[in-house]
Amino acid sequence: MGDSTRSHNSLVAIRGLSFARGDKKIFQDVSLYIERGKITAIMGPSGTGKTTLLKIIGGQLAPAKGSVMVDGKNVQRLRRAELFNLRKRIGMLFQSGALLTDMSVYDNVAFPLREHTRLPESMIRSLVLMKLQAVGLRGARSLMPNELSGGMARRVALARAIALDPMMIMYDEPFTGQDPISKGVLVHLIKSLNVTLGLTTIIVSHDVVETAHIADYIYVISDGKIIGEGTPEEIKHSTSPWVQQFMEGSADGPVHFHYPAKEFQNDLLATGKRY
Amino acid sequence: MMDFFQHLGKETRGGFTKLGRGTFFLFYTLKGLFSIVVRPRLLLNQMYSVGVLSCLIIAISGLFVGMVLGLQGYYILSDFGAEETLGLMVAASLVRELGPVVSALLFAGRAGSALTAEIGLMKATEQLSGMEMMAVDPIKRIITPRFVAGFLSMPLLVGLFSAIGVLGGQMVGSGMLGVDEGAYWSQMQANIDFYDDIVNGFIKSLVFGFIVSWIALFEGYDTVPTSEGVSRATTRTVVNSAFSILGLDFILTALMFGDD
Numbered sequence: 001m002g003d004s005t006r007s008h009n010s011l012v013a014i015r016g017l018s019f020a021r022g023d024k025k026i027f028q029d030v031s032l033y034i035e036r037g038k039i040t041a042i043m044g045p046s047g048t049g050k051t052t053l054l055k056i057i058g059g060q061l062a063p064a065k066g067s068v069m070v071d072g073k074n075v076q077r078l079r080r081a082e083l084f085n086l087r088k089r090i091g092m093l094f095q096s097g098a099l100l101t102d103m104s105v106y107d108n109v110a111f112p113l114r115e116h117t118r119l120p121e122s123m124i125r126s127l128v129l130m131k132l133q134a135v136g137l138r139g140a141r142s143l144m145p146n147e148l149s150g151g152m153a154r155r156v157a158l159a160r161a162i163a164l165d166p167m168m169i170m171y172d173e174p175f176t177g178q179d180p181i182s183k184g185v186l187v188h189l190i191k192s193l194n195v196t197l198g199l200t201t202i203i204v205s206h207d208v209v210e211t212a213h214i215a216d217y218i219y220v221i222s223d224g225k226i227i228g229e230g231t232p233e234e235i236k237h238s239t240s241p242w243v244q245q246f247m248e249g250s251a252d253g254p255v256h257f258h259y260p261a262k263e264f265q266n267d268l269l270a271t272g273k274r275y
Numbered sequence: 276m277m278d279f280f281q282h283l284g285k286e287t288r289g290g291f292t293k294l295g296r297g298t299f300f301l302f303y304t305l306k307g308l309f310s311i312v313v314r315p316r317l318l319l320n321q322m323y324s325v326g327v328l329s330c331l332i333i334a335i336s337g338l339f340v341g342m343v344l345g346l347q348g349y350y351i352l353s354d355f356g357a358e359e360t361l362g363l364m365v366a367a368s369l370v371r372e373l374g375p376v377v378s379a380l381l382f383a384g385r386a387g388s389a390l391t392a393e394i395g396l397m398k399a400t401e402q403l404s405g406m407e408m409m410a411v412d413p414i415k416r417i418i419t420p421r422f423v424a425g426f427l428s429m430p431l432l433v434g435l436f437s438a439i440g441v442l443g444g445q446m447v448g449s450g451m452l453g454v455d456e457g458a459y460w461s462q463m464q465a466n467i468d469f470y471d472d473i474v475n476g477f478i479k480s481l482v483f484g485f486i487v488s489w490i491a492l493f494e495g496y497d498t499v500p501t502s503e504g505v506s507r508a509t510t511r512t513v514v515n516s517a518f519s520i521l522g523l524d525f526i527l528t529a530l531m532f533g534d535d
Contacts, residue, residue, distance in 0.1 A: 058408050084410040098405030112409050115416075160409075
């Protein structure tokens with residue numbers, strides 16, 4: 001699919017994005033488009049700034065260069081109140097779940113409703129139970145976050161993320177550290193919520209199999225650049241050695257096994273140094 | 276030598292930068308005051324965890340401090356045959372100095388450290404980030420209610436500390452050592468001045484409540500989001516609060532009681 005087609009139908013359009021932390025360049029002139037109603041995956045090894053990208057889209061971090069448009073609005077130019085209004089329409093699932101630990105599952109899901117709406121408690125109850133039912137945890141409503149398994153915590157966070165019926169959900173490493181059953185549940189939930197609620201979904205992940213299974217389009221990022229993009233099928237058959245190494249999980253390749261260091265022999269012979 | 280100056284320069288600049296961040300933090304915290312007016316329940320919940328839960332430690336410490344004052348005061352005053360003024364000595368020490376200072380130190384250790392650890396862990400577990408992404412301002416929702424709760428709880432806790440301390444002094448003085456009970460109370464009533472003693476002690480407690488809450492919340496909010504970072508921040512809260520309380524106490528005492 002051509003870039004122009006994707007950019008026309010995009011909910012999020014990132015153009016010429018550059019971002020650095022100190023001296024380390026995280027992104028250099030990155031452009032990508034997230035299509036409406038689709039599941040777009042952003043993949044790449046740990047430390048490539050995938051989470052940073054989500055924070056830039058959500059306006060928590062500002063890029064050094066380039067523009068980030070979400071639903072036609074330039075995120076960096078929005079005033080705080082406008083940015084908060086935009087965020088009400090974006091759900092985000094953090095890697096840790098980020099549930100409020102002093103509240104029960106029920107209160108966590110009710111939190112955005114109580115903060116942003118003036119609905120009566122009876123209606124909030126119905127909404128919370130509907131959202132919890134959607135993630136299969138209606139029976140766990142009275143549990144506290146420390147009583148939940150990692151997979152359950154993410155499902156509760158997912159129920160909370162859809163509480164305000166957002167237009168888009170961003171998932172930050174949803175499958176990391178999950179057992180096969182939880183992974184299966186999350187894969188199913190992400191796909192089914194995307195379809196039934198008509199959401200636009202961004203998944204940031206390095207779990208190749210699960211992500212490729214549900215994504216409509218994949219961007220592969222490394223060293224601050226997009227090194228591959230396409231449908232899962234296209235990515236699978238990519239000729240790029242880097243993309244191949246990532247998809248197949250090879251220990252050595254364009255990404256080296258060793259962190260850059262001086263010659264091993266010289267290093268061993270250097271005496272009198274502590275490190 | 277150059278290394279030393281470089282290090283000194285870096286530390287100084289770091290200190291000023293942090294002070295600047297702390298000032299902005301305080302500004303945003305105070306800017307959120309209106310949110311408490313709209314939702315007083317947020318404040319009441321925090322008054323409970325910051326203030327009510329500190330009552331026990333304050334009351335017990337106040338009792339022992341009062342009892343020790345009763346004992347020491349009696350031994351010294353009886354040398355001069357002035358044990359009848361024990362009530363005045365105990366009350367003046369408590370209301371002017373020990374009440375505000377010891378309560379504030381205990382408050383920093385009990386509530387301040389808890390606030391830092393709570394906010395620091397909320398940051399480390401992305402709860403604050405999560406709130407921002409849910410379009411909820413964490414300063415308004417989390418920080419401001421805790422700040423105001425700390426600020427308002429402090430004078431009440433100081434009052435409790437001093438009142439129980441006076442009772443402790445009386446328990447020891449009259450109950451154990453035989454000082455006349457009437458003299459104990461009447462000396463206190465006649466010589467403790469409402470403005471000079473009680474109001475000044477009250478002002479001290481407000482200042483200490485302000486400073487301890489600010490330090491505790493800022494250290495939590497500014498923490499490096501790791502276990503070690505939270506642990507260091509908690510330690511800094513207690514140490515910096517103690518220094519600030521004792522330093523400010525000297526300045527306030529010099530300003531308040533200088534003309535007497």
